[in-house]
Amino acid sequence: MSAEGVLRRSSYGPTSPMVGQRGARTRERIVSEALTLFAAQGFHGTSVHDISAAAEISRATFYQYFESKEEIFVQLLDECGGALVDVVRQLGPLGPTAEGFGNLYSWLLAWGQIYDKYSTMFVQWANVDSSGTAIRPLVTGFVESFDARVARRLKQTDLEGLSAPDAAVVLTSVVNRFNYLRHVTSSPTTDLEGPSHHLAVILQTVLFPSTPVEVTRRALGGQPDWSRPRAPSAAAGAAPVPGDVPDRFTPLTARGATTVRELMDAGGRVFAERGYQRANVDDIVGVAGFARGTFYKYFDEKLDLLVALSDQCRGEAVQIAHTFEDVEPGDGEALRAWLTEYVDFHSRYVGVIRVWLERTPNHPALDRDRVLVLEAMRRALYAHLERVPRSQPLDLRVAEVFQVALLERLPETYRPRAKRGRTPQMVELMAQVLERGLFTPR
Numbered sequence: 001m002s003a004e005g006v007l008r009r010s011s012y013g014p015t016s017p018m019v020g021q022r023g024a025r026t027r028e029r030i031v032s033e034a035l036t037l038f039a040a041q042g043f044h045g046t047s048v049h050d051i052s053a054a055a056e057i058s059r060a061t062f063y064q065y066f067e068s069k070e071e072i073f074v075q076l077l078d079e080c081g082g083a084l085v086d087v088v089r090q091l092g093p094l095g096p097t098a099e100g101f102g103n104l105y106s107w108l109l110a111w112g113q114i115y116d117k118y119s120t121m122f123v124q125w126a127n128v129d130s131s132g133t134a135i136r137p138l139v140t141g142f143v144e145s146f147d148a149r150v151a152r153r154l155k156q157t158d159l160e161g162l163s164a165p166d167a168a169v170v171l172t173s174v175v176n177r178f179n180y181l182r183h184v185t186s187s188p189t190t191d192l193e194g195p196s197h198h199l200a201v202i203l204q205t206v207l208f209p210s211t212p213v214e215v216t217r218r219a220l221g222g223q224p225d226w227s228r229p230r231a232p233s234a235a236a237g238a239a240p241v242p243g244d245v246p247d248r249f250t251p252l253t254a255r256g257a258t259t260v261r262e263l264m265d266a267g268g269r270v271f272a273e274r275g276y277q278r279a280n281v282d283d284i285v286g287v288a289g290f291a292r293g294t295f296y297k298y299f300d301e302k303l304d305l306l307v308a309l310s311d312q313c314r315g316e317a318v319q320i321a322h323t324f325e326d327v328e329p330g331d332g333e334a335l336r337a338w339l340t341e342y343v344d345f346h347s348r349y350v351g352v353i354r355v356w357l358e359r360t361p362n363h364p365a366l367d368r369d370r371v372l373v374l375e376a377m378r379r380a381l382y383a384h385l386e387r388v389p390r391s392q393p394l395d396l397r398v399a400e401v402f403q404v405a406l407l408e409r410l411p412e413t414y415r416p417r418a419k420r421g422r423t424p425q426m427v428e429l430m431a432q433v434l435e436r437g438l439f440t441p442r
Contacts, residue, residue: 026055027065029055034069036054038124039123043073073135077135083114084146085146087114091107094157096160096212097215100208100211104200105200109192113192122183125139151164154171160209161432169413173413177405178401180405181404181405182195194395195398195401202398202438260298260308263295264312265288266284266288267305270284271351272351276354276355276360276361309351311365313369316345316349322380324384325379328387330439332435336428339431343426346411350412353408356369357408378400385438388438403434407430411430
């Protein structure tokens with residue numbers, strides 16, 4: 001049975017004897033057009049009809065070669081996944097030496113080059129991985145296998161204070177998300193070599209804090225790159241008390257406000273578990289325990305609910321960013337308390353955070369909230385870093401993207417693998433990474 005739930009005869013595989021030279025060209029054209037459409041419309045926004053029309057074939061012809069668009073994605077995933085595995089094999093010996101740092105940089109550069117070559121697939125990979133599609137188990141399985149490969153290589157090095165599995169999760173989560181953000185944001189880190197070098201500095205100190213400063217300074221050829229913090233372009237406004245409903249619902253009675261809050265909580269859980277694209281109103285009212293009519297009394301559609309959740313999430317995120325400004329450098333206890341609060345926030349709003357970073361769906365209110373939150377986090381990070389005396393080179397733009405990648409992605413990749421009650425271990429890992437990479441005087 002195909003991912004669309006329709007029984008069909010087996011499609012022709014790429015090496016099937018039923019496919020001649022002409023058929024091979026047709027199959028190649030289908031894959032090429034699908035890739036173009038995935039880039040332009042996204043995986044979820046592309047249908048079999050769209051692919052067939054672009055390839056100038058009928059739907060019946062499409063199904064002679066592929067059972068579904070998911071099968072095309074799996075074929076492309078296999079290709080770019082194999083390229084990533086080859087990158088792991090290229091990883092040379094690591095350590096707190098010039099050779100070790102050079103190998104780490106070369107590895108990150110090769111990783112980034114593979115990402116650039118298959119950028120469309122990797123960007124859509126992130127979107128598919130955050131949804132309830134039939135492909136997700138395949139993506140999850142590959143990611144876990146890839147992490148295990150990286151961990152085996154790291155076990156051959158003398159890591160300082162981190163286990164190989166934890167270090168592997170940090171590397172794969174942060175580097176993949178770092179490259180993702182290079183492609184989907186207007187960040188100045190959209191080129192590869194410079195950002196990869198500065199990212200290597202951060203990760204080198206995460207893995208090997210004893211690395212002499214001279215090693216990375218000599219490699220980067222200069223002084224630390226300190227630029228003044230960029231002030232937010234607009235005031236973020238007062239943050240609501242966590243759990244408050246957005247201002248648009250203020251005129252409601254206490255009972256109505258409670259109903260809205262329960263619908264929004266249910267929406268947050270459904271968006272986190274299934275992804276926005278796969279979620280529907282029936283899922284949300286089922287979790288909340290209400291009828292569809294109750295939902296439509298307060299929200300026009302699921303996008304309307306998402307916008308309301310985004311407004312609430314933005315308020316709490318800005319508040320959390322403000323509290324980070326009060327964390328003194330070197331105060332490990334305060335940093336861990338802040339991260340504990342952040343991890344709880346992330347677990348409640350992960351569906352909204354994904355939408356912000358993946359920019360799907362497009363909506364001006366979602367864009368506004370994303371910008372305000374990123375600017376608040378940027379201001380807090382820069383204020384914190386300015387109080388850290390450093391002699392180690394650090395590009396603030398790269399530090400910013402590194403922190404966003406760590407805070408947004410590590411909880412998602414670490415949480416499913418952790419047993420119940422392991423939040424303190426995740427918080428400790430995040431704290432160590434931030435302290436070693438950004439917040440320890442060097």
